[in-house]
Amino acid sequence: MRPWSRQRHDPRLSAHPIGDLPTMLSNYRIAIIGTGNIGGALLGGLLKAKLTKPDQIVATCASQERLEYLSREFAVESGLDNRAAVEQAEIVLLCVKPKTVPTVLAELNSIENHSQRLYISVAAGITTGSIEETLGSGTPVIRAMPNIPALVDSAATAIALGRHATEDHGRLAQQMFQAVGTVCRVAEGLMNAVTGLSGSGPAYIYMVIEALTDGGVKMGLSRQVALRLATQTVLGSALLVRETGTHPAVLRDQVTTPGGTAIAAIHELEIGGLRPMLINAVVTATQRSKELSSMAQNDG
Ligand SMILES: NC(=O)c1ccc[n+]([C@@H]2O[C@H](COP(=O)([O-])OP(=O)(O)OC[C@H]3O[C@@H](n4cnc5c(N)ncnc54)[C@H](OP(=O)(O)O)[C@@H]3O)[C@@H](O)[C@H]2O)c1
Known part of the structure; x- marks a missing residue:
């Protein structure tokens, strides 16, 4: 592994554009940039998976309080100066809120050789094209949409490559997000659909868990027991789909005894329109994501 200077950008890098180096994050x-919920989850995931070492990471945020937390919790170099952090790095993870992206990009604008760094942005609605436009043509940019289970290494992330990102860049981004869950590659045009499904999806599932728990409480279970059973039922059912690769409709048929309890409940769910309601939720969230994305582009 190449030795790193902890405080300063290695000048040899200018002779080694990122695409020519090995596709291992440890290099x-x-x-x-912006080490809050998602940035912090990625930081923790990368260190836990030993994909990188604390002295290979520099993390920024906006407050002294968060700064102290990052140094204490992760033992990484942290600071408030985005420009200084980026100057030292070959991979830049943009994890600030979408409305803060233009301010951060403006701070970075005068740095040279953006094309020798890989920028990975998780900012909802911010296109790779708008980042390329600000940082200069030729800048490799990858857009990623993780979700909040990244906090427990169980995120569903989709990544889309910008015009100047190579397959090697894609592999680096994939490694990074695999440290906190599962990763799919999509065309950038589908990022709004990803936001509508998995980006916003945890909110839908929390409602399902909450409602199942209330059902249990209504039928006499303690809230504590009902919540535990509801949570494990959602988790276990999802794991069974993932681990067996069996279509969920097949699994549902397997647990539906003729004349039994499950089919009685399924009848109620069909009357209530559970499936069209969830489909509509994804459609509406996707449309909202498109609206927010065009507002963000216009603001930028
Ligand atoms: N949360 C999700 O479920 C989710 C899912 C997918 C994508 N995303 C995307 O992830 C990004 C971050 O979301 P989040 O939930 O992690 O937000 P967050 O917890 O609020 O984190 C944002 C971080 O940015 C820091 N910050 C603010 N201004 C800054 C600046 N000028 N320079 C450097 N750092 C700055 C904040 O610092 P302080 O803590 O010091 O204020 C905070 O730590 C957003 O773009 C969002 O679209 C989030």
Whole structure:
């Protein structure tokens, strides 16, 4: 592994554009710009998976309080200066809120050789094209949409490659998000659909868990027991789909005894329109994501 200078950008990097180096995260210094929920989850995931070492990461945020937390919790170099962090890094993870992206990009604009860094943005609605436009043509940019279970290494992430991102860049991003869950590759045009499904999806599932729990409470279970059973039922059912690769409709038929309890409940769910309601939820969230994305592009 190449030795890293902890404080300074290695000048040899200018002779080694990122695409020419090995596609192992351990070869690069990473700047996490905006280390809040998602940035912090990625930081924790990368360290836990030993994909990188604390001295290969520099993390920024906006407050002294968060800064102290990051140094204490992860023992990484942290700071408030985004420009200084990016100058030291070959991979830049943009994890600030979408409305903060233009401010951060403006701070980074005058740095040279953006094309020798890989930028990975998780900011909802911010296109790779708008980042390329600000940082300069030729900048490799990858857009990612993780979700909040990244906090427990169980995120569903989709990534889309910008015009100048290579397959090697894609592999680096994939490694990074695999540290906190599962990763799919999609065309950037589908990122709004990803936001409508998995980006916003945890909110739908929390409602399902909450409602199942209330059902249990209504039928006499303690809230504590009902919540535990509801949570494990959602988790276990999802794991069974993932581990067996069996279509969920087949699994549902397997647990539906003729004349039994499950079919009585399924009848109620069909009358209530559970399936069209969830489909509509994804459709509406996707449309909202499109609206927010065009507002973000216009603001930028
Ligand atoms: N949360 C999700 O479920 C989710 C899912 C997919 C994608 N995303 C995307 O992830 C991004 C971050 O979301 P989040 O939930 O992690 O938000 P968050 O917890 O609020 O994190 C944002 C971080 O940015 C820092 N920050 C603010 N201004 C800054 C600046 N000028 N320079 C450097 N750092 C700055 C904040 O610092 P302080 O803590 O010091 O204020 C905070 O730590 C968003 O773009 C969002 O669209 C989020």
